[in-house]
Amino acid sequence: MSLEEKVLPRLRPTEEVKARLGKAVKDLESRTKKAAARTGLPLETMLVGSVAKGTYVGIPDIDLFVLFPPEVERGDLEKDGLRIGKDVLDGETRYAEHPYTHGKFQGFEVDLVPCYKIDDPSKLRSAVDRTPFHTRYVLGRLGFDQQDQVRLLKQFMKGIGVYGAEARVQGFSGYLTELLTLTYGDFAGVIKEASGWRPGLILSADRSKKGGGDTPMTFADPVDAKRNVASALSLDCLSLFIHACREYQKEPDERFFFPAKREVMKIGDLRKAFAVRGMSPFVVVLDRPDLVDDNLYPQVQRTLLGLRKLLEAHDFKVLAQSYVVDRDVRLVYELESSELPQGRLHIGPPAWTENAEEFLAKWRDGGLGQPFLADGRWQVYVEREFREPVTLLKQNGTKAALGNDFRELSGLLCYAKAKAFRSENRPVLTKLVDKRENWRV
């Protein structure tokens, strides 16, 4: 029995779940149709997503779309869409790019989403109008056996940490796993193919493959060739996937699908890890803004990068960084040193320029020593403004390029060197230090 055959039973829905799910979908559709009718508009409903396609793993969310005629104005679609949602679900309104209703129904998470019923998927009126086309495309092509193959691929990606197109992950979407399975036949086909991928690759459903793309990966959407299904995929996720596929081929292991739980490291072990390489941790704590994940994570990532650049602009050598979003947002940087020398070499203008005079006037008495010429340019040792990162961030942190909702750096706390080794920082420090791939934990 192959490893995949051993794994599959754990991925397929149980008869009990299938039965509950079937009833829930039926009841949900009927309630939604009734609520839709009350609007007086000719609305249709359509089950989409992994439940419609039979490619879900575990307990799925149900995605039910309400299709509006294109004549309806955008404002009315949103208003009526949310009203139907309110009638059907005891839920909440969510806004990502598009307003919809999220709630619980007979024990399942449900998204009830209004969209336009359009003829041509390249001519969207709202961001989600393409979804029904995706569902029909996959339903029309995916064989019954291939549903299992999609499940394997999804679980493999979940296991190694690259599943999901959302900003938190920047990985592979469900639709992309289905397209990959359709294109390369089965799970093993995708794994084999991906072992030879290189960033910049351009794929399409007809199995064509070329390089030279300007994003990590391009997969032309078969329902709208101009769109890249893999547009959300980051270089990190793509390279981790390539690496995992190679390692899995050499040595298949259940742990790719079901990794062990990663333990948060003890303070003593964290301290030791930094001591062994002689580096210094720097932890930044920020208030967590009240945003949905798809808005929050890009801002956290932007803030992480912006503060890294600020540190580097002030001569701190940053070797690695990471973050954890929980009740607050914790960023961590690994610094070569968190205490820089008193002075720094300030490079000025060439001796033959107009500015040379001004530079000399400023630094003749203001520097740590006389200005001097080297390779034609004036240089002078000057006193460093920030010798350690805590003061830099407290005084100049808001000048960095930050996520919009982090612009004030609300709740800012900084912990450098020995002070970083405190209990609340264990998760984020662990994320920085424990670099094992999920399947090696």
Next chain:
Amino acid sequence: MSLEEKVLPRLRPTEEVKARLGKAVKDLESRTKKAAARTGLPLETMLVGSVAKGTYVGIPDIDLFVLFPPEVERGDLEKDGLRIGKDVLDGETRYAEHPYTHGKFQGFEVDLVPCYKIDDPSKLRSAVDRTPFHTRYVLGRLGFDQQDQVRLLKQFMKGIGVYGAEARVQGFSGYLTELLTLTYGDFAGVIKEASGWRPGLILSADRSKKGGGDTPMTFADPVDAKRNVASALSLDCLSLFIHACREYQKEPDERFFFPAKREVMKIGDLRKAFAVRGMSPFVVVLDRPDLVDDNLYPQVQRTLLGLRKLLEAHDFKVLAQSYVVDRDVRLVYELESSELPQGRLHIGPPAWTENAEEFLAKWRDGGLGQPFLADGRWQVYVEREFREPVTLLKQNGTKAALGNDFRELSGLLCYAKAKAFRSENRPVLTKLVDKRENWRV
């Protein structure tokens, strides 16, 4: 009375020197002619250099050339040239690019140099054949008043430290000062013109000026336009000269011509200078090879640069460097730190390459922590081979790009941090720390 008028009397030869010099030249020429006659060849003698042109400052060297017919073979020219030298002077044979005799004659230093008498200065047979043309060119054009102007310019350049085309200085040759004076009329004209120079400038005796040259400065030799009279001039000397001209124009001062003596700093003051900016000195002592200056200095400079690159390749941040050649050769580097962390981040191949596997096999167990992917590449913390510069130089110093006669690093001694502050290092540390221009000492 202008500053120049005040300075000039100190630069002109005294009547006593003129008389002694006149007699010495006459006697030297007559003795040389007699010795030349003994070869049986039709040889001529010619007085060249600053004595011939009347542009010397202080007690000059006498340069007397013996001109050989072009038919004489190179080997014979050298043999006969040195034999004449031996007859005339109780001197020594010197080889730079060309063999000649150096000795004392009636209290003056004398160079007795054989060369070919050629018709076309662009068709040299030996490296010095052009010199008689230079002498004739200047003699035929330089007015009596301009001799003083050349003296001013030479002394100014000596004072600020840019006079002499030899490798030790990489500055302005005597012939170049004469051409500049001829071109711009007088000392003040050169100073004014040079205040607006920029590296890459291309000059010629017809006062034409353009930019875009690929050396710091080009001055087309009027006796052979393809040759650059300023080919030896370094960017450092050119930019220091431009800077000095600007400062002199704003505030003329005798100290540009006659700088005060620079005192060697006390150990305590040196220690303080480094402490104030938080940097660390690193001194390298090497045996001085037995070479003439024009061969020695380029090798010292090459060695200085080669070791800097070695230090930088091993992550030491070098902010400045200097050297002193005395009984031994002492190099000094200013380091941001002379103790690096235990670990360093080793950047490996991208995840999708063939080499990825080899990298992982090597570092899975050999690194300070697990390899990890960042921006698509494998990275791993590894143990640093050299944490401080002394071991690096002692073990790997000879792998650096070094001057030929420094390849073995004979006599190597290294002093880092506090150990660098010892009496014998005071001159070289002073050169690094005391960055004042000569006229500000």
